[in-house]
Amino acid sequence: MKQVIYTKQAPAPIGPYSQAVKSNGFLFVSGQVAIDVAASGDIQAETRQVMENIGAILQAAGMDYSNIVKASIFVKDLNNFGTINDVYGSFFTSEHGEPYHPARETVEVARLPKDVNVEISVIAC
Template sequence: MPKQIIFSDKAPAPIGPYSQAVKVNGTVYVSGQIAAELAKSGDIKAETGMVMQNIGHILGAAGLGFQNVVKASIFLRDMNDFTAVNEIYGGFFTKDPPARETVQVARLPKDVNVEISVIAVE
């Protein structure tokens, strides 16, 4: 079962020993994406939009799009941001959205407010 490393230069490079995404048997596992440059702005919608754009670039590098996403995980610093994040996130899944969970966590890398990872299939 060979694995293929997926990389897009349009999305931020990993900040640790992991890949942006890995493809195995037609399934693409996209690592959690953040928007560190927007975290201090206080604009959760802009931060979420950038995260989703980064995911889109990585999916594109794998030859896929948001219609291929079957599972998403959202990690929030503050669950009070749920509605705003959901509004932006939902704009990327206008038909047949994937399965998902959203959890509040104590802290995220680079002190961002939101991190999202997805799993997509061919």
């Protein structure tokens, strides 16, 4: 059984896909970008907005960041890795206040949709 998840608190899809799909206890969140923030060139603000978009989608599905088990990060410039990593990491803490980090990969790509600098997708359960 599949359930499409949608919230107005995150950007509407810019193509033929859903913000997220929930199936058999798993939530598959499509890659999120920060279109408005990307134009500023502030990678920290852009990454924060992407993570907030993900948080809104998780909330719409009855989940939160602690439910994320896998993340995929796509960046235009791997020189921004440290900044992206710091912002991304700040969204994860366990029930006991200790850091919790899902499995993930980070990949440098030639170009991203809408010429953003970072895109992140996640799987949660």
